[in-house]
Amino acid sequence: MTDQADQSRRNFLYVAAGGMGAVAAGAAVVPFVASMMPAADTLAAAKTEFDVGTVEPGQLVVIQWQGKPVFVVHRTEALLKQVDGHDEMLKDPNSEAIPEVQAEWMDTPEKRKYRAIKPEYLIVVASCTHLGCIPLFKPTPGRKDWGDSVPEDWPGGWHCPCHGSLYDISARVIKGSPAPHNLHVMPYKYLSDTKVVIG
Amino acid sequence: MLEKLMQTRLFKWLDERSGAEAIIKSQLTEYPVPKNLNYMWNFGSLALLVLTIQILTGIFLAMFYKPSAALTYGGYTVAFDSVERIMRDVNFGWLIRYMHAVGASSFFVVVYLHIARGLYYGSYKGPRELLWIIGVVILLIMQGAAFFGYLLPWGQMSFWGATVITNLFGALPVVGEFLQQLLRGGFSVGDPTLNRFFSLHYLFPLLLAAIVGGHIHALHVVHSNNPEGIDIDKKDTIPFHPYYTVKDAFGVGVFLTIYCYIVFFNPQMGGYFIEVDNYTPANNLQTPPHIAPVWYLTPWYTILRSFESKLLGVLAMGASLAILFFLPWLDRSKVRSSRYRPVYRQMVILFFICVIVLGYCGHSAPTPTLKLVGQIATGYYFLFFFALLVLPKFEKTKPLPDRV
Numbered sequence: 001m002t003d004q005a006d007q008s009r010r011n012f013l014y015v016a017a018g019g020m021g022a023v024a025a026g027a028a029v030v031p032f033v034a035s036m037m038p039a040a041d042t043l044a045a046a047k048t049e050f051d052v053g054t055v056e057p058g059q060l061v062v063i064q065w066q067g068k069p070v071f072v073v074h075r076t077e078a079l080l081k082q083v084d085g086h087d088e089m090l091k092d093p094n095s096e097a098i099p100e101v102q103a104e105w106m107d108t109p110e111k112r113k114y115r116a117i118k119p120e121y122l123i124v125v126a127s128c129t130h131l132g133c134i135p136l137f138k139p140t141p142g143r144k145d146w147g148d149s150v151p152e153d154w155p156g157g158w159h160c161p162c163h164g165s166l167y168d169i170s171a172r173v174i175k176g177s178p179a180p181h182n183l184h185v186m187p188y189k190y191l192s193d194t195k196v197v198i199g
Numbered sequence: 200m201l202e203k204l205m206q207t208r209l210f211k212w213l214d215e216r217s218g219a220e221a222i223i224k225s226q227l228t229e230y231p232v233p234k235n236l237n238y239m240w241n242f243g244s245l246a247l248l249v250l251t252i253q254i255l256t257g258i259f260l261a262m263f264y265k266p267s268a269a270l271t272y273g274g275y276t277v278a279f280d281s282v283e284r285i286m287r288d289v290n291f292g293w294l295i296r297y298m299h300a301v302g303a304s305s306f307f308v309v310v311y312l313h314i315a316r317g318l319y320y321g322s323y324k325g326p327r328e329l330l331w332i333i334g335v336v337i338l339l340i341m342q343g344a345a346f347f348g349y350l351l352p353w354g355q356m357s358f359w360g361a362t363v364i365t366n367l368f369g370a371l372p373v374v375g376e377f378l379q380q381l382l383r384g385g386f387s388v389g390d391p392t393l394n395r396f397f398s399l400h401y402l403f404p405l406l407l408a409a410i411v412g413g414h415i416h417a418l419h420v421v422h423s424n425n426p427e428g429i430d431i432d433k434k435d436t437i438p439f440h441p442y443y444t445v446k447d448a449f450g451v452g453v454f455l456t457i458y459c460y461i462v463f464f465n466p467q468m469g470g471y472f473i474e475v476d477n478y479t480p481a482n483n484l485q486t487p488p489h490i491a492p493v494w495y496l497t498p499w500y501t502i503l504r505s506f507e508s509k510l511l512g513v514l515a516m517g518a519s520l521a522i523l524f525f526l527p528w529l530d531r532s533k534v535r536s537s538r539y540r541p542v543y544r545q546m547v548i549l550f551f552i553c554v555i556v557l558g559y560c561g562h563s564a565p566t567p568t569l570k571l572v573g574q575i576a577t578g579y580y581f582l583f584f585f586a587l588l589v590l591p592k593f594e595k596t597k598p599l600p601d602r603v
């Protein structure tokens with residue numbers, strides 16, 4: 001070994017060896033991070049079957065799908081009327097903002113408005129799109145049943161107790177709510193007249 | 200007493216193999232501390248005491264606690280039942296659990312006062328910037344540990360608190376969804392979440408212990424600030440031992456008196472230390488009427504709620520903590536202590552009030568008035584930091600003394 005040792009060659013070897021070590025360390029992190037992602041059994045997304053015929057007119061039922069709560073509402077004529085007439089209060093009246101708030105079958109303005117395959121049965125994920133609380137069902141319009149938890153021109157729908165988000169009776173978010181989107185519509189289909197499979 | 204011990208042959212033997220004498224001298228008996236420290240300087244040692252209490256009681260609780268959300272025959276869950284078993288069946292389990300729960304709140308009381316002291320007397324300024332930064336890291340880890348721990352009893356507040364906070368991460372663009380699943384281990388808060396939170400709740404205090412070591416080391420390099428905020432003349436210092444060990448011991452006595460009173464007579468502190476709703480087992484189909492984090496996280500919760508946009512709220516909350524890291528460089532004034540900075544003094548006192556107001560708003564159910572109050576307080580929170588940039592241009596500081 002002389003003083004003339006080729007420094008630049010040495011530096012290259014240092015960097016190359018260090019780089020390889022860094023890559024190896026990075027690769028070793030992968031399995032650990034991946035282990036924290038949903039496990040196979042969690043992913044085996046159990047589908048949920050439900051008979052919407054069991055929901056009384058005007059009633060709201062909360063069922064579970066993949067550990068998430070899901071609203072099923074049987075909307076009466078009166079409730080269906082409440083969907084109209086307040087589009088200017090909504091952030092996304094036509095459910096176009098993100099894929100999760102729409103579905104393939106939402107091909108007509110009607111369907112986009114009612115957000116249900118059969119308008120009388122609304123089925124949506126019950127997690128507030130703000131931070132995931134379950135909104136409270138406050139279907140009648142105006143303040144008389146709900147006090148000042150809802151605005152004076154309340155069209156009827158849901159009120160989230162956590163930070164005050166409001167949704168109309170088609171679960172479309174009302175302007176001024178902290179929640180950014182309408183309640184999500186998950187994939188579902190009718191097996192028979194009232195039997196629904198979710199997921 | 201210490202001198203006598205240090206003359207024994209056993210100590211000599213030890214010293215030759217460990218350098219114990221040099222350590223004791225440099226860190227205790229000859230470690231110089233300003234002679235004019237007031238009682239606000241007691242909270243550092245108190246924080247160390249509470250950390251020790253938390254780790255000790257935590258180790259024992261982990262012997263009985265079971266992190267599982269599986270249902271039991273009683274209709275509750277394994278985790279919830281194991282906590283109730285600790286309370287009712289395990290010998291002195293109630294005491295150990297209350298020590299731990301009250302300890303968590305005490306930890307934050309002590310640490311918030313410790314931070315307030317640092318703000319008031321300018322302890323974050325050079326040469327103590329790194330000491331301050333390590334302190335902010337400690338604060339963040341504490342908040343993380345407290346958040347993970349709060350899920351473990353698997354009550355309504357545990358569950359919904361965790362749901363709300365993990366959803367926060369979902370708001371971030373691009374990485375949000377990934378982070379959220381990483382935290383939850385599923386599509387919603389559930390059994391996998393509980394398992395990993397338990398693991399992390401055990402890990403974080405150990406991290407904390409290591410980083411606290413760094414905090415103390417950094418302190419012992421730059422030495423304590425003092426109420427006058429001036430650099431101290433060697434003649435104005437006294438050794439840490441025995442002077443400040445005695446003073447700290449007195450502080451410990453006062454602290455333990457209050458702590459024991461709460462542990463024995465009022466462990467839930469009227470729902471502030473243990474929220475009433477958390478005695479209802481977690482139910483993923485029903486949100487409690489009003490979700491609020493435990494008191495020590497409420498100021499940040501208000502900042503989150505003050506924004507219409509979810510993403511902005513999350514970013515503001517992150518920024519309100521991150522800005523603490525930059526404080527030593529935001530504040531341009533050469534003078535440290537509020538005693539000689541009349542304007543800063545008003546500002547920092549208003550800042551303390553503002554944080555308390557934020558905490559109050561976050562603890563209460565949201566109403567339009569409180570929302571507005573919260574927004575104003577949030578505004579001041581940030582204004583405080585940015586005003587420091589220009590403050591030295593306007594503020595006429597009082598002349599500093601040469602010696603204390």
Ligand code: FES
Binds near residue numbers: 128133161162165
């Ligand atoms: S979670 Fe519904 S408003 Fe925040």
